[in-house]
Amino acid sequence: MIEKMQFVSITGPKADIDRVVDQYLSRYEIHLENALAQLQTLKTLTPYLQINPYKGLLAKALEYEKLLDSGNIQTNLTMTLDEAVALIESFDQQLTRINEQKKELEDQKKELEELLTQLEPFLSLDFDISRFLQFRYMTCRFGRISREYYNKFETYVYGSEETLFYPCHKNDRYIWGFYFCPTKVTDRIDAVYASMHFEQLDVPEKLYGIPSQVQVQLTGQLQQTEKELTKLQDTIAELLQKQGEKLYAATRKLESQSRNFDIRRLAACTKEDNREVFYILCGWMSVTDATAFQKEIADDQNLYCFVETDPYSTAHGEPPTKLKNPKIFRPFEMFVKMYGLPSYHEMDPTIFVALTYMFIFGAMFGDAGQGVCLVIGGFLLYKFKKMDLAAIIGTAGIFSTFFGLMFGSIFGFEDVIPALWLRPVEAMSNLPFLGTLNTVFVVAIAFGMFLILITMIFHIINAVRMKDVEGIWFDQNAVAGLVFYGSLVAVIFLFMTGHTLPAGAVLGVMFGIPLVIIMLKEPLARMVKKESPVIEGSKGMYFVQSFFELFEVMLSYLSNTLSFVRIGAFAVSHAAMMEVVLMLAGAEAGSPNWIVVILGNIFVTAMEGLIVGIQVLRLEYYEMFSRFYKGSGRAFQPFLKKSKNK
Template identity: 25%
Template sequence: MARTTAMRLVELMVLREDIHAVLKYLGELGEFQFQQDLTGASASSGEHLNPDGAIFSRLEQVRTALDIPDLTEYKEKLSVPSTEDESEAVKIIDSVEELHKKEVEASEMLRRVTSDYSEAQAFSNLKVSYSELESLSFLTLRIGKIDPAKFDALKEKVGARATIVKLGDDGSRILAASSKKARFALDADLKEFGFVELSVPKDFKGIPEDVLISLKNKKTEAVQKLSEIQEERKNFAETHKKELLHLLQVYSVGSQIHAVEGNLESTEFVYRITGWIPAYESRQVMKDLDELTKGHTGIREFLPHEVESVASGQEKVPVQLKHGKLISSFERLIFSYGSPLYGTVDPTPFVAIFFTVLFGIMFGDAGQGFVFLILGILMACKVVKLAGWEKFALVFISIGVSSTIMGLLTGEFFANATVLVPFSRWVTGLFGTPRDTILELMPSGNPESIKRMFMFFGFTIAVGFVINTCGIIINIINQFALGKKGKAVFGKTGLTGAIFFWYVIVFAVRVALFGHSPALYDWIVMGVSLFLTAFGEPFERLVDGERPVLENGLFSAVIAAIVEIIEVISSYLSNTVSFLRVGAFALAHAVLGYIIEMMVEIVPPAGGILVSIIGNGIVIVLEGMIVAIQVVRLQYYEFFSKFFSETGREFKPFRFEYKSAVQA
């Protein structure tokens, strides 16, 4: 069985003048994980610590100001900033900041002019001198601003006690008049509605026409100037877009190099770098570094067991799973649960096979499966993008193929059971009497169909037996590889537990299918294997040389053994019966298809097409999600639980990521 990738710890002693070149090489290589996490350091922690990070942040502000779409990944060969890049970056930053300053000033000017023009318009219809109105002994006047939406409510509130007059077209300026006796009530009402009084000159009669025209012209000029500046910014963005994106990429690389460099162990002249690399890369990496630094870099390589922190248990060796494109697309299912321990069996190929098979069994429809297949192909070709799900394109292709094959067996094609009848009759005719379906899931009044349905459920339990067995075997191999011989032999999912599980299954099959009567040797094999498993902990301590064997005494060991017997029987029973859900979901899928087909038949032809499209769409989306969740659950609880008693450390190498500089 394939194991996790062999790793090596490499120690590098790098001269100060070579550190940037070495870090660039390692980041571009993407196969070096620092022994201590250095990549989480801030990329913009100050110009004196990370000058490239500071420039990158300013370039990001420039890109935003110019409305240039952001990059999601590097589009050119990785490089670090040069002297020319720095000069060009400063030039672009200064130009855009100047443009931005001019645009802000123009916007502020437009705001002021627009406000002045609105104020002037508001008083343009006041033809009587304000001082003449205010001098009336019986009259109280108030001029000011109010929310236009509140004008009618204010007018209704004051009623006959005061007169409210709009002074502008927009209703935001008003004149309120009341008797001297009612002035306090008027002021209270105005305050309630958010009135803001304006200071008006005593001889004010209104705004002369020439002033209004002048203000209007100023407003037009301000709009024109702002438009010109915005057009200038747009032209600048078009002419400098390529150069700006280039600068963002090189300064992203530079900022990440500075971020790592600032956290390395160093003296005045030398930097020390320690990290893990895959063993298959170590020889080439040492050769490349030697050429890159002209032999000035000191390199030492260690096997995992030679590393003190690993031998003492303080550090776990990072785990890399190396596969082709198809199998690697299933890796996230492993790491979302936990990383295998270093040196143990790589379960990814098993997960890929089991996930594909289980999904196909539960979601058997040739048409709906073909939709997943086409979707996966389009995602792989980057024609369709689904928020980062493109990395699972090969998973979609795999489940599409398995669902299509299962659909051909069950005769389902977009919930229609008649389209594939010719195909089914041709295939079954090759082996005997032609039938409308190769594998009939839907039960009918025919006893034969009921029998076939129960046989199918038996088949799903057999699939579960295979998956459980693989998990047990992986655990036994892992425990021996980790030097835990006692646990490998006497553990619940060790050799004795496996013998109990396998023998019970074989015994049940013999009794159910072949009429076997239990014999003494059956009880002996099952009893002995269960006894050894129940008292697994004392036997483990005995084999591993740990003393005392009965750590907490005989009575405690007996109680623990009783609990362990219950646990072993219940867990293996549930692990096996749990796979009945595979058959149940397959049957439920067939029933849903039958319901859709019946609904199509009872509505008019045009409506039937619509019902078929909507029904199949709902099944593909909702049931597809439900089936995927159930498959993941079966993998986690029935397969992974057999050997994932302890998780390792995922290999996360240092590699340049475009956005990391601004996310830090």
């Protein structure tokens, strides 16, 4: 069902807008429209321009809230706006100061780790590094060289140059060490080593001393830094634990205030002209909310509200759609929304979809045992995960269980319980002219005809709501189509049951006149509306085109009807598939392999359940929705969340 809407216009002094939003609008759901667009004929209005002062503070609050385990916070704590702002500002100052200290310590920790990494290859040295770097007549360079070039260096350079290389540490790729050379030839020796890809390492003063002793000192400093970092982290955790509930409440208050403030983007203002400025807000409310809102503001002298009561007024465009269905049918709104929300004046097909989907699914997947599994699994999944699809599976499983009892099938076994109606594979019917057919096929076609007639009635109801003359009387799904198809169904029923058929003249009227009306639907609709010309363009071309369109309409009636055969086909195929499973399990011998039976049931339930679910949805969309439903509505989107204290 679609909740009835009313268009409301709210106005009051510009300076009073925050009070109105907090005191009234936050307690109701309102789908706001742009006031300037709605009142564009008025040239005396201007946009309500004002920068949101809460966005920056809210961004900080949301950032800090990420540090909280907000999922475990359950609080009814409320705050005033001033309290929320003061709390966030104070928290920001404290956390900023702590984060600055934390950043310094993290930089210090990183520096110490880099120094220790740089020192590690030289730990075998038992000399003070600084002494090597302070020789007067000798130059010392620390660094590393790859093994490949070190071997070449030993072969071609080491014996012919005035240098001495001392290796300290080796791995698979590099050799770390240092070399000496006379100061007077330093440039030439540095060039030689550079040609051998020697990578010089600058030795900072913090590494001066005996490496093993320096390592102990740096390790101690690193441990102390890590302790201080841990202490700061504990301080932050303690602060969050102490202020967590208040921070959460303050964030919600700022979030609400920021969203409320953003209402100004959709408001319009009257021009100043040295007079008091008023704001104007426009939007849609449900009839229930609009009535309650009017009563609540009745004594407010600074607030005026006008409500448009004509449901067919087009002055403000098409109202948004808000679905409101009983809880048991609510999960099926998912299928409706997948196709498209109904427009405001269109029927909500949710209940129809729910009933037909569950019934058809059960008929196509009739097994009492597997149906019970779908019920248990679907509703458990819905309870813990709140998935609409899980609820649909659970309710469809109820009908699978029902039809399983009607077909006498439980986990594929056909001889355990009696069939309350028939067994799909065995039941046959003798029909005039057609001969012997499977009964479930015949019933499926008859059920499909019934659904097509129902959808035609829905089409007529929608057309009446839309005041569409062609859709009411002349369309293939309108009264003309209903008379033709209904007459055809009646004649087939009389013929198959052996009753006397109407006279040929009556049949001619029942079939012929509706088809002529359908073929001439456009000129007939224009005549009723008193539009001219009655036929646009060439009349000959129009009649040729209309004839072929009528032929297509006849084919669509046939194909749509035969499409429902799949209901019976899947009922038969399910029984046949389980028969194969039981055959593989050796059930015919009297002692089935229960592992095969269980695995086969799981496979058939999963695979056929998925296929049947898709096929039923196809029937809903292509054979039923296409006859009466457009799904061109727009969703009702309340700008503000309704306050809990309403």
